Amino acid sequence: MAVQKIITASIVGINASLVEVQADVSNGLPTTIIVGLPDTAVQESRERVRSAIKNSGFKYPQTRVSLNLSPGYLPKAGTHFDMPIALAILMANGLKVVNTDSSLFIGELSLDGMVKPTAGVLAMVEAGQKVGLKNVFVPLGNASMASLVKGVNVYPVGTFKKLVDHLCGVELIKAVNTSSTVMHPLVSEQPEIDFSHIVAQEHAKRALEIAASGGHNILMTGPPGSGKTMLAKAVLGILPNLSDEEILNLTKIYNSSGLLQSGIINARPMRSPHHSSSVPALIGGGGIPRPGEITLAHHGVLFLDEFPEFPRAVLEVLRQPLEENFVTITRSKTSYIFPASFILIAAQNPCPCGNFDEPGLECTCSTSSIQRYKKKISGPILDRIDLHINVPRLKYKEFFAGSINESSNDIKARVCNARKIQVRRFGKAQTNNEMSTSQLKKFCILNKHSSALMEQAVNKYQLSGRSIHRVIKVARTIADLTGSENIELEHIAESLQYRLRDAAGA
Numbered sequence: 316m317a318v319q320k321i322i323t324a325s326i327v328g329i330n331a332s333l334v335e336v337q338a339d340v341s342n343g344l345p346t347t348i349i350v351g352l353p354d355t356a357v358q359e360s361r362e363r364v365r366s367a368i369k370n371s372g373f374k375y376p377q378t379r380v381s382l383n384l385s386p387g388y389l390p391k392a393g394t395h396f397d398m399p400i401a402l403a404i405l406m407a408n409g410l411k412v413v414n415t416d417s418s419l420f421i422g423e424l425s426l427d428g429m430v431k432p433t434a435g436v437l438a439m440v441e442a443g444q445k446v447g448l449k450n451v452f453v454p455l456g457n458a459s460m461a462s463l464v465k466g467v468n469v470y471p472v473g474t475f476k477k478l479v480d481h482l483c484g485v486e487l488i489k490a491v492n493t494s495s496t497v498m499h500p501l502v503s504e505q506p507e508i509d510f511s512h513i514v515a516q517e518h519a520k521r522a523l524e525i526a527a528s529g530g531h532n533i534l535m536t537g538p539p540g541s542g543k544t545m546l547a548k549a550v551l552g553i554l555p556n557l558s559d560e561e562i563l564n565l566t567k568i569y570n571s572s573g574l575l576q577s578g579i580i581n582a583r584p585m586r587s588p589h590h591s592s593s594v595p596a597l598i599g600g601g602g603i604p605r606p607g608e609i610t611l612a613h614h615g616v617l618f619l620d621e622f623p624e625f626p627r628a629v630l631e632v633l634r635q636p637l638e639e640n641f642v643t644i645t646r647s648k649t650s651y652i653f654p655a656s657f658i659l660i661a662a663q664n665p666c667p668c669g670n671f672d673e674p675g676l677e678c679t680c681s682t683s684s685i686q687r688y689k690k691k692i693s694g695p696i697l698d699r700i701d702l703h704i705n706v707p708r709l710k711y712k713e714f715f716a717g718s719i720n721e722s723s724n725d726i727k728a729r730v731c732n733a734r735k736i737q738v739r740r741f742g743k744a745q746t747n748n749e750m751s752t753s754q755l756k757k758f759c760i761l762n763k764h765s766s767a768l769m770e771q772a773v774n775k776y777q778l779s780g781r782s783i784h785r786v787i788k789v790a791r792t793i794a795d796l797t798g799s800e801n802i803e804l805e806h807i808a809e810s811l812q813y814r815l816r817d818a819a820g821a
Contacts, residue, residue, distance in 0.1 A: 564613065
């Protein structure tokens with residue numbers, strides 16, 4: 316028989332590349348060989364496919380079966396190759412089906428012929444749609460996710476036999492209507508912590524509002540029990556709702572990572588890795604790299620508690636994503652680029668015991684141990700954090716002061732308004748933190764008084780060029796929160812206080 320070809324795809328990072336499954340049945344001893352850089356899961360598909368074909372009522376060739384996954388230079392990983400491999404084998408063995416040239420096949424087979432959901436469907440369907448493939452055959456459990464991609468006919472497949480019956484014209488599978496797919500089928504849950512639940516700490520709340528409005532990074536320093544974690548968790552409640560494009564991006568990331576097989580991600584993520592996390596866990600890695608915590612926090616919040624306790628090598632890899640909003644992982648044959656646009660919220664104690672400079676509490680740390688503790692975080696990392704604030708421990712009376720605190724919804728309204736101003740300014744979904752140098756010069760012109768204050772601060776505290784830019788970006792966000800078109804003196808003054816806490820050694 317002639318060599319038969321079936322189109323599928325392989326995950327590359329969070330995206331996918333099309334793969335052609337070529338099958339040839341020839342004379343020779345009964346054996347099945349797979350070439351084309353298959354990983355262990357693909358190699359093991361031989362046994363799954365053999366049993367699935369037999370238990371679906373078809374005959375597996377009793378001769379030599381050669382399978383090639385093209386292109387040969389691209390590593391192939393995952394169990395979703397089962398269905399296209401099984402179909403290619405039957406077609407090479409004489410099965411007559413309709414033309415499959417414009418179709419994409421994805422699915423893992425169980426031994427009884429059932430088609431099981433698999434990871435990465437959304438990215439693979441996107442890859443097929445971009446090259447003009449019209450028909451997509453996916454597992455029944457992945458159909459709703461695949462239908463998020465417009466312009467393709469999605470056929471949900473429950474069993475391998477039903478797929479063959481459809482292709483032979485025996486019993487057709489009804490396609491999912493992608494035009495009626497709703498992007499927001501779920502209602503976002505209310506955040507666990509509302510800002511109204513947090514007493515006092517007005518300075519910290521203000522700083523977090525600025526961070527959420529402009530996408531800025533923030534470092535909170537305070538003793539244990541001062542509420543740093545609670546403040547960080549409350550931030551999700553004041554961030555704007557995800558746009559349709561952001562929902563699709565996040566869903567693709569989580570689906571390609573194997574963390575989501577159905578449904579969508581319609582709420583901003585908050586990732587909080589433990590301080591014992593490794594470099595690959597944080598930025599991604601592996602033989603075929605998969606996204607790490609910073610990519611899973613895309614469009615959301617990355618919360619690093621006990622900031623100085625993270626290994627220095629782990630913290631240093633944050634330099635690129637904090638500056639460029641993506642991370643590049645290079646392997647011998649190719650490079651993988653993962654998106655990483657997130658708000659970094661870091662929290663730390665003032666010293667190892669946590670009682671340094673706390674009234675009424677004794678600090679048991681030596682001067683040298685405090686200095687070593689602070690030096691665990693390098694200057695370049697601190698330089699990339701826009702806001703530095705102290706979160707003091709509250710006194711007993713402050714817990715029962717009886718004051719009415721603003722709710723997260725009230726703060727969120729101001730944050731959303733500031734974000735709308737930034738969208739109008741840049742002509743696209745972009746935050747002030749993402750401003751380029753040219754945009755900074757265009758949209759952040761300082762008047763005489765603001766410029767004079769900046770010059771004094773730079774001369775006194777020897778601020779770096781990056782620090783100067785970040786101070787001005789934060790001032791731009793503060794101005795947006797007040798609805799001011801220009802950056803005034805008070806905006807620069809407030810922005811400087813968040814930066815100079817660290818520069819002054821406070």
